[in-house]
Amino acid sequence: MKRVTLRTYAKMHKLSYFNVMKMVKNGDVKSEILSEDGKDIPYILIDDLQERKIAESIIETSSQKLSLKDENTLLKKEIARLKLELDKCRG
Numbered sequence: 327m328k329r330v331t332l333r334t335y336a337k338m339h340k341l342s343y344f345n346v347m348k349m350v351k352n353g354d355v356k357s358e359i360l361s362e363d364g365k366d367i368p369y370i371l372i373d374d375l376q377e378r379k380i381a382e383s384i385i386e387t388s389s390q391k392l393s394l395k396d397e398n399t400l401l402k403k404e405i406a407r408l409k410l411e412l413d414k415c416r417g
Contacts, residue, residue, distance in 0.1 A: 339380065
């Protein structure tokens with residue numbers, strides 16, 4: 327088994343550091359804590375079976391193939407929603 331830090335694991339899977347910390351606390355990934363230079367540093371143990379499960383559970387937005395026209399329409403709707411929300415905040 328390979329051992330990597332939480333930050334390295336987050337970069338490998340393009341996740342936030344916070345989400346990786348939550349995965350460790352929930353027990354979704356195997357981990358261990360080692361003391362280095364007087365500091366406790368958590369490491370994630372990489373297992374092939376575990377990595378397949380994690381890869382399946384991560385939803386990639388890039389895998390959703392939208393046409394440029396559909397994506398443009400969605401972005402315009404999001405901009406309009408954000409403008410309304412901003413107007414409400416201004417008050």
